[in-house]
Amino acid sequence: MELGPPGGAGPAEPGPRLRGLRGDDRAASAAWLSEASAGRRAPSVAAVLPAGGSGERMGVPTPKQFCPVLERPLISYTLQALERVCWIKDIVVAVTGENMEVMKGIVQRYQHKRISLVEAGVTRHRSIFNGLKALAEDQPNSKLCRPEVVIIHDAVRPFVEEDVLLKVAIAAKEHGAAGAIRPLVSTVISPSADGCLDHSLERTSHRASEMPQAFLFDVIYEAYQQCSDYDLEFGTECLQLALKYCHTKAKLVEGSPDLWKVTYKRDLYAAESIIKERISQQICILMDAKEDEEHVGRCLEEMLKKELNHVKVTSGALCHAGRDLQQIILEQCYNFVCVNVMTSDFEETRKLLNALEESNLSILYPVVVISVHFLDYKLVPFGQKMEHLMQIKEFAKEVKKRNILLCGLLIYYPQYFHRMGPLERTSPISGVTKTKPWRAPRVKRRSSVAFPLLFNAAFPATTALEGI
């Protein structure tokens, strides 16, 4: 099988180092990665994403790749999964003419990089073919480079990991074609013409063919050029085209369950829950008091740390934590509790909001900020504090536009804990992390702090939580 020319601006073809590592995927991957990161010797790789489907199985008018998941279209998650893989040089997305503007808007809004849009065909195979044509450099005005390896993926498989992309790309480089597979969940049967069982297939000797798949560009492009109209209309399997027209037997690569295709409405639910779980893995607690100061706010911090044992909790004094905060944001923390102990206004919360806005963190996922304020039961008239805190509603409206969901929480407590009995347990931010409810522990009595939290009052920034 002849190798195509390396892409014009892409790195050159890898030498025997990669070829010689058959049977040792890990070493091959490491080599590929180090070559890719060094920008030399790795083959040039592009991806084609057919996204022309109508999503009729979903039972909703919006094609499934454009269905919102946490208010962002599904395809944007898939693009994000591909573009974070640095060795994929170009991502060609095939969309129907009627969705072209929508797609352009998505690319712009979520700041996707390395994306080229082409017009989809009426079938999946035709869409893929259009994507390949755009990469073949035989189109006039094409700015794309002909890659050595092309990955084909589905717009509706948003959870693809770099690991499996790498595996299929390496296997394609070696075998000419490769595809991810999964065990069958159901037995497959063949019906007879009268709607009865003809025979059933042995489940263990068959696999579900999933995505991604990868090919030497010349193999799959030749296959598409040679294949019949019947193939283009009714075929579903790219690996089969490579086999039929180029005699290339695809290497099959075991994929993870995450590769599943969002097909039905329930899959959208599942995708949303998976994403929520991922963005709930870390929470950052910021406090405007010094480490050694004792305050009821410190108890809240302790409780949160104890309770959130399934997530990574970072905490620190915000005023001293300018640089720490930048680091936390860089680590993609999407949940913040900002405890305003010393100040009577939102100064600390405002600082945090500014930092978040500057970071662009909330472009891809919603960021949740709980601004906590304390009110001494005996000392401050409730109405007075409340009127002051009402400003948060304005902040919430403002930052909501930037996908930051701000919620205010007023903790109203007596200086002395003369009401300990039934009030020991409270759950001020129940439901905020969403995927796992927050269970407050039984609070230890500490004589040196004014405790317990007598009650909590979510003041009207709750509009900010509407979108979660």
Next chain:
Amino acid sequence: MELGPPGGAGPAEPGPRLRGLRGDDRAASAAWLSEASAGRRAPSVAAVLPAGGSGERMGVPTPKQFCPVLERPLISYTLQALERVCWIKDIVVAVTGENMEVMKGIVQRYQHKRISLVEAGVTRHRSIFNGLKALAEDQPNSKLCRPEVVIIHDAVRPFVEEDVLLKVAIAAKEHGAAGAIRPLVSTVISPSADGCLDHSLERTSHRASEMPQAFLFDVIYEAYQQCSDYDLEFGTECLQLALKYCHTKAKLVEGSPDLWKVTYKRDLYAAESIIKERISQQICILMDAKEDEEHVGRCLEEMLKKELNHVKVTSGALCHAGRDLQQIILEQCYNFVCVNVMTSDFEETRKLLNALEESNLSILYPVVVISVHFLDYKLVPFGQKMEHLMQIKEFAKEVKKRNILLCGLLIYYPQYFHRMGPLERTSPISGVTKTKPWRAPRVKRRSSVAFPLLFNAAFPATTALEGI
């Protein structure tokens, strides 16, 4: 094919009325249903549910059929789906010895009826065989009746509808065997020994074999008695056994997407979302004021009615609605907003809670009750009202044990709306229905009521919401 004897206590075999309706499923279903409901002439039907699986694909230690969905084990939803079908006389569940006590506990706690437990075998086929043996009446001390038709279903397909159960049962009565099928989501391939593609199957000429399946009891029992140890160890398809050992070609019945098998963790997420969506379809607003009284509470009612346009909203004065409430509970409404306008305490909320507890509504699904209270900004000192309302925390703890999630909501408002500007929008119960966020409309100014809602304070019954 010989028919077995009718079940001892079950209804007799249906006559030609059912047999003669080939090709007219709807009429056949109607006939079957009317026969079943009249308790005569319909064939006796039992169900076998193999539930001995270890759930290793889920990646969690609990077998998937026992994984909690809204705190109730998945298998309980499946049992509920089967037992609400009145013409299924017995449901035989095969569970492993080590899970027998757990299963007994589930049957008791969720008050499942018509359930018999048998010991599971080490494979799915052996578990089904054990279930069939228990129904065959050749076991000593068996209290079960040998059915004419047996349905086999999976413990991890909780959303099976009566419709498809009926279709497979009717088809089994006519053809000897029948099973639900679905189109393939992925192409199926056959790998060669070296892990490469040997060939791919044409997707359109194959189907996924799903559950439920149904058989004439004698057909499937004979098939299991005759089949080899190899079949029992490695087989996956009951339809295949009927074909191989009884030459019975199963009728294939197109099933709905809801039949899918909960296999991976994402499927649990999907199941939970589907159930939440189902129990969020109806909300009942109860108010202790008369219909013609004007109060800020009436505005809340109006807002809720306008806003909750995707759910069925029922409302009424609780004090006049004793009978209505019974009806609403019977219709399986799981969401209540109880607006306490006239009383300063929880009298109305308490009435509702009593009615709910008596109804047993919350055995299967959590019931959410929002107890709304109003406080005039100028007239009542906040602390005083709050202290009084703190009692709700005790109620919440108490009813939580019975799966009723009580949340208190205090709406604190000024008698005159001199603060209209930034406060027009509020969302007091955001997140309560959970599946769709509640978006408050822009409230119309009404001069005759004290508006707007100045703020809302979720007082500490929030612990009650932890379990949602």
